[in-house]
Amino acid sequence: MAAKTLYDKLFDSHVVHEENGAALIYIDRHLVHEVTSPQAFEGLRLAGRKPWRADSVVATADHNTPTTGWEKGLEGIADQVSKTQIMTLDSNIKEFGAKAYFPFMDKGQGIVHVVGPEQGATLPGMTVVCGDSHTSTHGAFGALAHGIGTSEVEHVLATQCLVQKKSKAMLIQVDGQLGHGVSAKDVALAIIAKIGTAGGTGYAIEFAGSAIRGLSMEGRMTLCNMAIEAGARAGMVSVDQTTIDYLQDKPYAPKGALWDQAVSYWRTLVSDAGAHFDQVVSLHADDIAPQVTWGTSPEMVVPVSGKVPNPAQEQDATKKSGMLRALEYMGLQADTPIQDIAIDKVFIGSCTNSRIEDLRAAAKVAQGKKIASNIKLALVVPGSGLVKAQAEAEGLDKIFTAAGFEWRQPGCSMCLAMNADRLEPGERCASTSNRNFEGRQGQGGRTHLVSPEMAAAAAIAGHFVDIRNI
Amino acid sequence: MQAFTTLTGLAVPLDRANVDTDAIIPKQFLKSIKRSGFGPNAFDEWRYLDHGEPGMDNSKRPINPDFVLNLPRYQGASILLARENFGCGSSREHAPWALEDYGFRAIIAPSFADIFFNNCFKNGMLPIVLKEQEVDLLFQQVQAQEGYQLTVDLSAQTVTTPTGESFSFSVDAFRKHCLLNGLDDIGLTMQHQDKIRAFEDQHRQAQPWLFN
Numbered sequence A: 001m002a003a004k005t006l007y008d009k010l011f012d013s014h015v016v017h018e019e020n021g022a023a024l025i026y027i028d029r030h031l032v033h034e035v036t037s038p039q040a041f042e043g044l045r046l047a048g049r050k051p052w053r054a055d056s057v058v059a060t061a062d063h064n065t066p067t068t069g070w071e072k073g074l075e076g077i078a079d080q081v082s083k084t085q086i087m088t089l090d091s092n093i094k095e096f097g098a099k100a101y102f103p104f105m106d107k108g109q110g111i112v113h114v115v116g117p118e119q120g121a122t123l124p125g126m127t128v129v130c131g132d133s134h135t136s137t138h139g140a141f142g143a144l145a146h147g148i149g150t151s152e153v154e155h156v157l158a159t160q161c162l163v164q165k166k167s168k169a170m171l172i173q174v175d176g177q178l179g180h181g182v183s184a185k186d187v188a189l190a191i192i193a194k195i196g197t198a199g200g201t202g203y204a205i206e207f208a209g210s211a212i213r214g215l216s217m218e219g220r221m222t223l224c225n226m227a228i229e230a231g232a233r234a235g236m237v238s239v240d241q242t243t244i245d246y247l248q249d250k251p252y253a254p255k256g257a258l259w260d261q262a263v264s265y266w267r268t269l270v271s272d273a274g275a276h277f278d279q280v281v282s283l284h285a286d287d288i289a290p291q292v293t294w295g296t297s298p299e300m301v302v303p304v305s306g307k308v309p310n311p312a313q314e315q316d317a318t319k320k321s322g323m324l325r326a327l328e329y330m331g332l333q334a335d336t337p338i339q340d341i342a343i344d345k346v347f348i349g350s351c352t353n354s355r356i357e358d359l360r361a362a363a364k365v366a367q368g369k370k371i372a373s374n375i376k377l378a379l380v381v382p383g384s385g386l387v388k389a390q391a392e393a394e395g396l397d398k399i400f401t402a403a404g405f406e407w408r409q410p411g412c413s414m415c416l417a418m419n420a421d422r423l424e425p426g427e428r429c430a431s432t433s434n435r436n437f438e439g440r441q442g443q444g445g446r447t448h449l450v451s452p453e454m455a456a457a458a459a460i461a462g463h464f465v466d467i468r469n470i
Numbered sequence B: 001m002q003a004f005t006t007l008t009g010l011a012v013p014l015d016r017a018n019v020d021t022d023a024i025i026p027k028q029f030l031k032s033i034k035r036s037g038f039g040p041n042a043f044d045e046w047r048y049l050d051h052g053e054p055g056m057d058n059s060k061r062p063i064n065p066d067f068v069l070n071l072p073r074y075q076g077a078s079i080l081l082a083r084e085n086f087g088c089g090s091s092r093e094h095a096p097w098a099l100e101d102y103g104f105r106a107i108i109a110p111s112f113a114d115i116f117f118n119n120c121f122k123n124g125m126l127p128i129v130l131k132e133q134e135v136d137l138l139f140q141q142v143q144a145q146e147g148y149q150l151t152v153d154l155s156a157q158t159v160t161t162p163t164g165e166s167f168s169f170s171v172d173a174f175r176k177h178c179l180l181n182g183l184d185d186i187g188l189t190m191q192h193q194d195k196i197r198a199f200e201d202q203h204r205q206a207q208p209w210l211f212n
């Protein structure tokens, strides 16, 4: 039999039907949140349809939930439109059913891409979809996971299937040893710097190589999370012992004999030697420095030791005008050393970097220090209630609050600023999230994407610093 | 879904690469539980000078006179001319909903982000990929000539300029069929119910833990 990539194995094993070059693929896990689902449930209702398999659905509220005021319950949600959306998810799940539901303020609630894996609701070999582009995160488990639009949410609810065309396969091979202070986030940004935000368009990316094998599941999730920022709908990592160890004893992971049966299947979820990739990109882990974005697209990124680039040196006219626009929006001068850029706010959170390992890394930097006087707000927003509880059990919350950070309730928060956590016009933020688009963290807000340790170090110094020197 | 066959309409040039879905429809409008009414807030942060929130009377807001969609000559445009990687970022279908509600039926660009591209088809809107030089040419022509209209013919897979110059584009057969006939995807998939059931049974046998 021909050698197959992990992507081939995942895709081919879910094809229900093929016609005109499009395949109907079966979906094993459907993650649902409050923002992209109401219109889908409404569509089902109008058409008199029922979910095909409600027990494939795992739902939580995250995008639009407040991170303060929980003591007042639902009444604490000042924004009535947000409250309606959160309550609409409640009523839809009640009406249509789900395998698991972590409503607003539940101890299991959190960002959907943090919740799925930590509950063991994301498993190797699954097809996973969610009405959210960062669904690529779940590919870290050797799953085929990608974001879908609301019409497709309705389609999956109604039919358990999705119409898909097979993507091309890209292998991103990262070998070597990551240096001190260099994290999965830096690897993700370095990859985007290399291939661009459209580099992965039309591809499913597999991340491989010794540096990837060396990452924890948290790190692999950070990397796969950012596959979409490289233009790829799906990112993935082959299954190994790290994957299996992470899943053991997770609430929704199989148990007993089923576990053994599952593990023996999961171990086959690796790309075969000699499998064909349409494109191969290689990076050396040793060359990767901590990264800081300077512009309004994740590809506008440089090492922390670098400078804001100069558009005068760009030949391509479209790129050059994009750079000029970005510099103006970001309020930056060309050739400014990155470490001279002072910041106003710090955000540690999002589905990219809000897991326990991220919080530990940031806390280690913040321990015994104080945030700089120019920092107006430094937020730590754990990815889920479980992450929050774990962090509190380890005393991380105390470290953060002693240093002057605010310790908040879980949710998406200032990653997209749908709730009250946001930047004001002109404010500059060191953020561990994934998008630095114009207005992403609040209209006129200026976002610099960094790793958790870099964000914590910037909070302490008041400007970007090279974590490798600390 | 509304069918798409041919369209002749005014084109508007949005000369920026990597236009993301946050720019197409800012997050505060995603709080809505409806799928209509997003048009007045398409490109909100570029289109208006103040900060927009759901529920505002958009007709009373100060508009940005420099933003291309606001120029009098482009009022009533139904074809959006864009640059590479249009629609990157989030999966929010509110982006195509907003563009469609604004009045766009076709978007022409050298490349699109995957999820956005896909979402367009679900809403009777046609995303068209032309070669970079072709898009460049259209940009030049639309900027040079007021009232510049393009004709899009889905069944012939062509975009035709006012002088009769024609560019062809490719489109997936299944999507073309659905769009030409305004077919509901769910209805089509339901025709394969038996296959889905059969697959599901065999999948359950092979990986019972998925159904636990």
Ligand code: SF4
Residues within 6 Å of the ligand: A062, A063, A111, A112, A113, A132, A134, A350, A351, A352, A411, A412, A415, A416, A433, A434
């Ligand atoms: S944390 Fe940010 S990127 Fe992740 S799901 Fe929430 S809004 Fe999307």
